[in-house]
Amino acid sequence: MSATATATKSTAPGKAPKRGPRMSVATVLLIIAGTLVALSVLRALAGGGQQSAFENITSSGQIGAALSMAVPIGLAGLGGLWAERAGVVNIGLEGMMILGTFFGAWAGYQTNPWVGVLAGVLGGAVGGLVHAIATVTFGVDHIISGVAINILALGATTYLAKRWFEPLSDIGGSPKQSPQVDDIASFTVPGLSDGLATVENHHWFLVSDLAGLLGGLVTDISALTIVSILLFAGTFFVLWKTSFGLRLRSCGENPTAAESLGVNVYLYKYAAVVISGGLAGLGGVFLALVRSHIYNEGQTGGRGYIGLAAMLFGNWRPGGLAMGAGLFGYSDALQLRNGGATVHALLLLVALGLALLAGWRLYRKRYVAGAVCGGAALVLVLWYALTDTVANDLVPATPYIVTLLVMGLAAQRLRMPKANNKPYRKGQGT
């Protein structure tokens, strides 16, 4: 409107136009390597009773489980990324995942799992379409619409499960679950997998950790996991290397500008949100058809939300998102694999990280922040020293606490698409 003459807050004085350091692949690898070394050292130092717990941190089983936990979270996050890059917040991911689990299993048990995959993706996409209609066409607040979709998706699948699956009791159906769906093929890299397993079992310093890490990534990998990894790469390519992606992202940064250049903003927003739903649906399919072989009420267990958190953590970029999803998947997997001891071992690792952070902060003369980090590190070390395991009933808290911690540390450095979560009406830009 007339009062906002120039939308140019910009050019603060003395501005250094250099970009700050972005996490490059090299830095990430360096961090991983550093962590591994630290881990190996800690393990070597730890007493005999604790060693197996430390070994568990990088066991191929743990890594494999983490990967399969990470994929649905990552797919949900990827869905969130598509939508938010086009300026639409999608908190309805959870509902779209539910649709994915339901329709994936429904079509899957009747035909074959790949048809199920397609149906689940479509189911999620329909959820996305509803969200697009509400937010883009009708301008409903994105969060409110998302919440409504979550309620609706849950209600609808529960009802349909009751109608469709209950009568199938003799082949395993019930009001809360579908009949079994066949396995989706999974792959193991022949030779490599076994070789790595052998190395891992020797518990050599550092080498075994690395072997465990890699072993988890080459053993018993579902075809759908591979598809998901391709989708991550594909997303990066499409959104950042094609004109379609440029236009789509422009709708999340400045839709009025995009409109003024002839971009059909509604169309791109619709496309993004529908794709977003489809990806979340695929995440649901993964839960239904790979992690288990059935639809199961409540199966998603809030992964849609965690996916959203992973996306924020990843700063609205696929690479960062993958790291976030990996982190959540990892901490999720912990609790399933005799987590108490492993989490206990991890306490020490986290304490080390915090201590380093504290040092850095103090060096930068940020005394309060440094003291807080240092104090936290100390508490963790004490906790580690005074106990020998973390109560199993508290282990499930790990992913949530990790999320809160990570968000608390990182949220301020994040940059979301500028027009994200803002209403947009065609022809009403200033």
Next chain:
Amino acid sequence: MKKFDKERVLLAVAAPLLALVAAFLLTALVLAATGKAPFNAFGIMFDYGVKADSQVYILNKATTYYLAGLAVAIGFRMNLFNIGVDGQYRLAAFFAAVVGGALELPGLVQIPLIILVAMLVGAMWASIAGLLKVYRGVSEVISTIMLNSLSGILISYLLVDGRLADLDKQTNIVATDPLPSSSHFFTIPAGGDLDPVFGFIVVAALAGVGFWFLLGRTRFGFDLRAVGRSESAAQASGVDVKRMVLTSMLLSGGMAGLIGMPTLLNDTHQFTSDFPAGIGFTGIAIALLGRNNPVGIALAAVLWGFLERGANRLEFEGYDKEIVGVMQGVIVLCVVIAYELVRRYGLKRQQQRVGAELAAQARKSEKKKEVAV
């Protein structure tokens, strides 16, 4: 300005009605598509819903839902999405039950104490999200969702035989110590052999009045609403937005603390693992439906209670009670769309009227205006 007001009232009523009608039609379609007679189903729900014992049930349910709606609405009024009401009220009810079970004071002292503990715990839990938002910029949507899960884990860690609860070997139920009977809240007899109405409905009504008064009649409420309408304008007007976020998170959490109280003080008198869950989410739907307005929320809470009562009956009559879930989802979605449409229409109407009236004024006072300029 009476003309405007009348139209505004009309629009305010039109939106939910429109949405409800649309929702019922859509649900009817779903029912018909899955081979069930829709209108018969609605008939069953209605017949059953107006029975005396159903009304007691609905009022008692609505009491809880009303508080949940209020708790959510406090946040919504200032554009704060407290998705965490769910975790807040459960944690609050749990600790209130623990404290209540451990003490044996006169009811007049102990009941307020229990309520206070609940509100404090709810507020503290909510404040975590508030602090994270204010100081670390963490979206409250994400943090409250995480906190919901954490509160569940915390409760189940503590709700264990030997920690803060006891196991009844006969019934297999693990529960906190029951409240002494002096701490049972009064009930309102409903006549006949009907169950009584929860006395806590009085507290809920007071909470509603308090909500209205605080938001509509105090400086604080004005500031809070100002933040909801425009954070930047509120800040420029002198509202400390950060503090406001914290305060309203605390208020919302405190109100959330009340949600479990009708159940605890009027009904179960102890906390068990199947203490009602998910009411925080129901509260979101109810706040949306009631438009964050204390009267609207009351109507929405009653509607929700009615639907659930009807669901119980539908099953008995051979329908799938799950259809009510569809109905609820469709209602919420229709309602949010209808409100947005009506809001937009209302704004446009008003601009049109302002334009028209000004044009008329201008024509009348053509000459006077020239002098004035």
Next chain:
Amino acid sequence: GSSSEEGSKAAGVGLAYDVGGRGDHSFNDSAAKGYDRARKDFKVKGKELTAKDGDTDADRYDKLSSLAEAGYNPVVGVGYAWTPSLAKAAKKYPDTDFGIVDSVVDSKNVASLVSAEHEGSYLAGVAAGLKTKSNKVGFIGGTDSALIKKFAGGFQQGLKDTNPKASLDVQWVQVGSPKGFGMPDRGKDIAEGMLSNKVDVIFSAAGGSGAGAIEATGKKKGTWSIGVDGDQYYDKGLAPYKNAILTSMVKNVDGSVYDFIKSVVKTKKSEHGVQSYDLKRGGVGLSYSGGFIDDIKPKIETAKKKIIDGKIKVADTYK
């Protein structure tokens, strides 16, 4: 409603399932089996209702009273979650016979149908102790509820009594939430975690989540699962892995429900008070399907006899 006019006792049997309902391939299904059999044998009609997530006692009471009001007799609540509501309904409808599974309601017109899960689980522990080669055994509970701890406690005791060297890894699918009974994926992950730690016998008392554990052991040679509630060897959904099901700790809820219905509609002398379905009464036990534990049958039978004779007292909770 059409319910009020039919106040006669002829309405039939009323059954109220817990969340999950008929078709859960577990506990509720077991009750349904007894109900179906009774209806067929005694030619009575019936009505089934199911609780849903988030139901309060008022909701549950509403269901029970609807049944009683409509003249269903007996009315059975399947699962301990019905305890408070059933107690209230029993008071309100003194002429109706109520039954409750897995819990105790102290009232003249209520039969409390409880099972001695710990006793059956003890036998499962004996079998596991004898069959494990690695001396590492696992237990997966659906959730850390008191009922499931009964399974865990008995299992642990049986294991230790038989094989003191064996260690037991106990994990819960979902702490604090009955959702842990419907998460086969998590069941599988937990089992795989255990297997990779050399555990070779896993007992899961985890409803549908157990299927995941059975799948995991089915896919790894030389490892066993122990089923629960029904005889899972015959579970159609688990057919591919049935050769990994060492045995099942069968809990005959169908029997207790059948007996109770029979006592009301057939013998017209309804059971009331606590009806304990223990080892002695055949309420719990191990299955020998598949013949995988035939070799150790004598030892199991000895243990069973000792329990029945009271020589072994089985702890009914896990610490």
Next chain:
Amino acid sequence: MGAPPSLHALAPQECAIKAASPPKGAPAGDVGDVAVQLRGITKRFPGVVANHDIDITVRRGTVHALVGENGAGKSTLMKILYGMQRPDEGTIELDGAPVELHSPADAISRGVGMVHQHFMLADNFTVLENVVLGAEKLHGIGGKARARIKEISDAYGLGVRPDVMVEDLGVADRQRVEILKVLYRGARTLILDEPTAVLVPQEVDALFANLRDLKAEGLTVLFISHKLGEVLAVADDITVIRRGTTVASVVPSETDPRRLAELMVGSELPSPETRESTVTDTGMLTLDGVRLTATDVDGVERAVLDDIGLRIRKGEVLGIAGVEGNGQAELVEAIMGMRDPDAGTITLDGADISHAPTRKRREDGIGYIPEDRHRHGLLLEAPLWENRILGHVTEPPNSKGGLLNPAAARRDTERIVATYDVRTPGIEVTAASLSGGNQQKLIVGREMSHHPKLLIAAHPTRGVDVGAQAQIWDQIRTARREGLAVLLISADLDELIGLSDTLRVMYRGRLVADADPATITPEELGSAMTGAASGHLEHPAEDAAEADEAEVTTGGEDR
């Protein structure tokens, strides 16, 4: 009227054929083909008729200026020509052929490009991405596009670097990116909607040089500006729009700023100048060594306010000149308490308020007319009387104790509406339904009602029409006479020079220069704003005072 009445009778097709004949108002001299012909354009918005039966003819290879007061409908008309808005009635012809424009894409494909009044750039994109967006088909989004951008940039001397983030660019650079965007699409007809509003005079000159180049290439430029001096300097034809309709077509050689302005407004012009000084010796606001740093997203910390020191006395208006984004907004926010300075002191009427909360400062007597009334001044969806409370909720008559007093607030709103001539049918309508000028009058009324000691007026008349402008100036002058201290920030140099008693120039977060408004010219001020001059700006020669003759609102008679 611009178009001959006889043309109205003709069907559009026939017009197209005859379009080559020069329109009546066209000047003698070389006459190009008709590039754009708009006929009978009418556009209604809820409550407003933005365009009413507009006729305009634009010759190819000329710069055609549109002038008119705020809200006259210029932008709307241009958006219609650019396909962003559909006209309710009327026809558009491009190069003689009637066209239907459904979207900007249609217009772009027909060689029309538009640089908007408000920048249309995605800050978080590079220049390259901004330029190729929507035109990816031309040269892709990679190396070829980059080469083409460089080529255009060099050809017109735009100096645009393709791989810089737009957020790192200054306003003038952004302006050039906008122009490049249009050229990249091969536009033959350029619409520039107030391109000079944010530029200092030197930048304007550079822009005009660019425009002349373009014209020489045979491009047609439609140019909107409120600065009539500029218009006369660069335009070949001028069309005047008043209240949504064309009221005159003139050529620069036959008019002067004053007559043009009167055509625009339909009456005599107000002027912002101050006549007698009311400055006292008592200080009201003092800033000393104020420093404010901000951390950007990349974690780099830098000073947005650097060692700011100033003093405003009772009855004094202190004007701050500066190109937008040099810290003026931050200065205001520091004084208002919306940002906490890292160092330095702020003293109001003898009391140190450096770290006092905003509310306290308002209660202590700071009035605030924000730069962006929609973001900082109003609750758009709240009724007027609630907007009257905003910012003064703790003061009478709005509240007593902790409680609101809606009845009193309503009564007082009625008073403000009457006193400040806020054109509204009542106080229950939402602020959003008022026009910008009336919203502004409400804000001024509200702030003045609490008798502030210090008024912070940031762009108080931006986007406000001439009538309202005069009223607001009057309010400020009156209050000043009663001892009010005013901090005035404005991009309108005439307003700044006319109203201020003292002038300071802000550049990169520092106050680099000061000047005497009685002698300074906008050009001199402009060069100081770009950092080209500092210290005390002396006025070199007497005759330069006549240079601003061109600027219509600068009277200068009493200087």
